[in-house]
Amino acid sequence: xxxxxxxxxxxxxxxxxxxxxxxxxxxxxxxxxxxxxxxxxxxxxxxxxxxxxxxxxxxxxxxxxx
Amino acid sequence: xxxxxxxxxxxxxxxxxxxxxxxxxxxxxxxxxxxxxxxxxxxxxxxxxxxxxxxxxxxxxxxxxxxxxxxxxxxxxxxxxxxxxxxxxxxxxxxxxxxxxxxxxxxxxxxxxxxxxxxxxxxxxxxxxxxxxxxxxxxxxxxxxxxxxxxxxxxxxxxxxxxxxxxxxxxxxxxxxxxxxxxxxxxxxxxxxxxxxxxxxxxxxxxxxxxxxxxxxxxxxxxxxxxxxxxxxxxxxxxxxxxxxxxxxxxxxxxxxxxxxxxxxxxxxxxxxxxxxxxxxxxxxxxxxxxxxxxxxxxxxxxxxxxxxxxxxxxxxxxxxxxxxxxxxxxxxxxxxxxxxxxxxxxxxxxxxxxxxxxxxxxxxxxxxxxxxxxxxxxxxxxxxxxxxxxxxxxxxxxxxxxxxxxxxxxxxxxxxxxxxxxxxxxxxxxxxxxxxxxxxxxxxxxxxxxxxxxxxxxxxxxxxxxxxxxxxxxx
Numbered sequence: 001x002x003x004x005x006x007x008x009x010x011x012x013x014x015x016x017x018x019x020x021x022x023x024x025x026x027x028x029x030x031x032x033x034x035x036x037x038x039x040x041x042x043x044x045x046x047x048x049x050x051x052x053x054x055x056x057x058x059x060x061x062x063x064x065x066x
Numbered sequence: 067x068x069x070x071x072x073x074x075x076x077x078x079x080x081x082x083x084x085x086x087x088x089x090x091x092x093x094x095x096x097x098x099x100x101x102x103x104x105x106x107x108x109x110x111x112x113x114x115x116x117x118x119x120x121x122x123x124x125x126x127x128x129x130x131x132x133x134x135x136x137x138x139x140x141x142x143x144x145x146x147x148x149x150x151x152x153x154x155x156x157x158x159x160x161x162x163x164x165x166x167x168x169x170x171x172x173x174x175x176x177x178x179x180x181x182x183x184x185x186x187x188x189x190x191x192x193x194x195x196x197x198x199x200x201x202x203x204x205x206x207x208x209x210x211x212x213x214x215x216x217x218x219x220x221x222x223x224x225x226x227x228x229x230x231x232x233x234x235x236x237x238x239x240x241x242x243x244x245x246x247x248x249x250x251x252x253x254x255x256x257x258x259x260x261x262x263x264x265x266x267x268x269x270x271x272x273x274x275x276x277x278x279x280x281x282x283x284x285x286x287x288x289x290x291x292x293x294x295x296x297x298x299x300x301x302x303x304x305x306x307x308x309x310x311x312x313x314x315x316x317x318x319x320x321x322x323x324x325x326x327x328x329x330x331x332x333x334x335x336x337x338x339x340x341x342x343x344x345x346x347x348x349x350x351x352x353x354x355x356x357x358x359x360x361x362x363x364x365x366x367x368x369x370x371x372x373x374x375x376x377x378x379x380x381x382x383x384x385x386x387x388x389x390x391x392x393x394x395x396x397x398x399x400x401x402x403x404x405x406x407x408x409x410x411x412x413x414x415x416x417x418x419x420x421x422x423x424x425x426x427x428x429x430x431x432x433x434x435x436x437x438x439x440x441x442x443x444x445x446x447x448x449x450x451x452x453x454x455x456x457x458x459x460x461x462x463x464x465x466x467x468x469x470x471x472x473x474x475x476x477x478x479x480x481x482x483x484x485x486x487x488x489x490x491x492x493x494x495x496x497x498x499x500x501x502x503x504x505x506x507x508x509x510x511x512x513x514x515x516x517x518x519x520x521x522x523x524x525x526x527x528x529x530x531x532x533x534x535x536x537x538x539x540x541x542x
Contacts, residue, residue, distance in 0.1 A: 020411045027400060028408045036380075036408060040416050042373040047419040054429075056421030 013037040073098040074230040075534075078287040081233060082140040085132060092125035092132075092143030095233070096187050099145040102231045103190070109212070111205040112225040114150040115158045116190040121145065124187045131185065140290045142185030147232035149220050150191040151198050152278070153267040154178050157188070161269045162196040162204060164397040165390060175267025176299045177236055177278050184294040189232055192222030198238060198271045199383065200472065201401030203455075209535035210251065210501060214452040215471070217247025223281050224251040228535050234291050235281045240271040241375060242448075242479025244279040245491035249447035249504025252493050252533060254288045254521070255281045259511045260486030261306030263292070264299030272382035273304070274421075275375065275483045283531055285492060285522040289313035292514060306512070313515050321523045322357030324441045324516070326350075326507070327434070332368040333445040337465060337474050345495040345503040346446045349524060353444075356523050361438050367430040370423060371480045377412060377420035378484075384409030428485045441516050447491040447504035449474040481508065488514045492521045493530035502530075 014030070014037035021028050073095055076084065084090045100118055107113060128143030148154065151161045153171035155178075160166040174182065181188060196202035198219040208216035209229045217224045220237030224247025227235050237244040239257040248255025256279045263278040270276055280291035293313050299305040328334075328350060334343060354360050387406040395403060434440065450462075453471040461468045482489035487508050494505035509517045525531060 017411045021408075024407075024410055026404075026407050026410060027395075028404045028411075032404060032408055033411070036412070039373045039376055040412065042370065043377055043416055043419050043423060046370055046374075046423050051419060051422045051426060054422040054426045056418055057425055 013040065074102050076233070077284045078140060078144050078233050078282065078290055079284070081144055082142070085143050086137075092128040092187060093122065095143065096121050096125035096145050096189065099189055099231060099233070102229070106209070106229045106231055110207050110209055110225050110229055110231075112192055112222040112229065112231060113147070113190040114160055114162070114193050114222065117157050117188070120157065121187050121189050128185050128187065138183070138185035139294065141181065141234075141294050144186055144233050145189035146181055146186040146291075147190050147192045147223055147226045147235040148178060148181070148188060149194050149223050149235070149237050151194050151238060151269045152178055152191075152236060153269075154188065154191060157191065159191065161198070162194045162202060163402075165394050171267070173267065176264035176301060177295050178267065180295045180297070181236070186294070190226075192220070192226055192235060194221060195219035196399055196402040197269065197387070197406060198240065198243060199402055199405050201403070201405040202399045208250070208452060210452065213454055214501070215250070215455050215458050216452070217250040219243040220247050220281065224248060224253060227251065227253050227281055227283060230534070234287055236295070237279055237281050238265075238268060238271075239277045239279055239483065240275045240379065241483055242475055244277070244281060245447050245479050245489060245504070245506060246475055248281055248491040250452045250502060252502035252504075252531060252535075253281055253283060253491075254285050254493070254531070255279060255491045256288050256292055256514065256517075257482060257489045258292060258296065258514050259306065259488045261304050262296050262308070262488070262512065262514070264297070264302040264305045266299055266301040266305075270382070270386055272379040273386075274382060275379055277483070285518055285525050286314060286317060288490070289317055289518045308512050311515055313518050316515065317518050317522045319519050320357060321353055321520050324353075324358040324520055325361055325439055326353060326358050326520070327361045327363040327438055327440045327443045329363050329365050329368065329443065331364060333443075333478060335449070335477070337462075337469055337477065338446055338449040339451065339464070341451065341497040342446045342449055342503050346444070346505055349494050349505045350444060352527055353520065353524060356527065358520070361440065363434060363438060363440075363443070365430060365434050367427045368481055371427060371484050372476055374420050374423040374427065375476075375480045375484045377416060378424065380409030381412050381417040382409070384412075424484050427481075431481075431485050431487070435510055441513075442507040442509045442520060445478050445506045445508065446494075447506045448478055451497050451501045451503070478506065487511055488517055490514075490517045490521055492525060493528075495528070495530055496533065
């Protein structure tokens with residue numbers, strides 16, 4: 001299945017996130033953005049390894065034992 | 067029964083019974099609660115607003131109705147506090163924010179409307195962290211130890227209940243904000259199934275993670291409150307079209323045959339301090355002795371709940387606050403503003419990936435419950451005792467990986483927000499120096515009744531909930 005994202009590099013992406021944050025005039029700190037880049041790296045790796053057939057649907061049901 | 071000290075110590079179910087046998091009145095309960103608020107607020111600062119005249123008027127109405135035989139159920143005439151992120155018509159609702167300073171909603175949140183319909187007395191609006199996120203430092207103090215973190219973001223609801231300045235309270239829980247203050251304040255807190263309680267009229271933190279829930283001093287009280295506030299609401303698109311049972315019926319059915327899973331690798335990880343580990347083991351041993359089957363389980367997908375939930379929370383919070391920050395950003399405290407706007411830089415593809423990861427997690431959790439025919443998972447509610455207020459965001463001295471107490475909080479509470487499953491926190495004991503410890507049960511969707519039944523059996527075997535915080539607050 002084609003990838004939705006290019007692979008993320010935490011270092012490069014914290015710089016990219018910082019640039020976007022600066023353009024949007026956000027007040028976030030470099031430390032926040034570094035942590036966010038690492039968080040997004042985890043999500044990206046998970047997407048690559050395990051989410052190919054998973055749709056983003058949250059449906060609650062009461063049949064867990066049926 | 068006229069002694070106000072005795073009145074404020076009653077549970078909701080005890081007070082409801084006293085009202086119906088004529089041993090007290092709602093006005094007496096309300097006056098005693100207002101007196102307690104006056105006594106404790108200078109120190110504890112649990113309340114943002116106390117509409118005393120409206121509360122007394124509601125109490126008089128409840129007494130008139132009960133005298134006339136109009137019985138609205140167990141909350142009628144009972145003073146209940148509500149977190150200040152829930153709209154309350156013509157009663158100040160400030161969400162801990164200067165943006166909402168002096169705001170008077172022109173309608174009630176559904177949870178408030180349901181409390182009114184049940185005849186409850188809205189005794190006050192309780193302090194919450196600014197916009198229900200952790201970037202601010204409210205003035206509220208813990209009745210257990212003034213130097214300790216009192217919980218959040220339903221901070222005032224937990225403190226008011228522990229201090230006996232309310233009989234029950236409403237909190238909201240996007241990442242543990244009902245269960246964490248419940249645990250820290252020796253209370254029962256229920257985050258019911260996503261959609262069980264309407265969030266209409268509640269200022270959102272993250273729509274797909276937000277839950278409204280009851281906080282009480284006993285399990286039975288919690289079951290009574292949930293029944294009153296639950297139910298499908300056409301004004302909340304995420305509200306579930308599922309019947310609301312009488313959660314108190316069968317609550318004394320015991321735990322025989324209940325299958326309770328424990329993932330020790332995740333929930334008893336090295337960050338769990340000794341006193342919490344011992345208390346959790348004590349709950350497990352007691353439940354086993356009461357007839358429950360304890361099942362060792364392993365759910366690797368738990369490991370990524372933090373990154374997944376955080377990504378969803380950040381984007382949804384940023385979406386809600388973006389325009390408001392553009393127009394009134396100066397009215398946000400710096401920490402809150404940064405927390406609420408960072409999601410603007412998250413790619414849409416990452417948000418969707420996090421939603422997909424949530425579905426994968428929910429599917430794995432469902433498969434585990436089905437495979438092991440589980441009724442619940444058991445966990446410590448949080449891995450640490452209430453930290454000193456100054457240490458909440460600081461790396462723990464006993465952890466080499468830089469983990470803060472807040473990191474530990476989310477480790478245990480995020481999974482149920484992410485999956486939408488019901489989760490209850492209840493008292494599990496005390497540390498040697500008298501700080502409360504809580505445990506949690508995570509259940510099947512819309513099966514809160516089983517969690518109440520298990521928690522009730524444990525509560526009756528130990529009665530930790532009867533211990534009160536120190537009474538001698540410095541006043542003024």
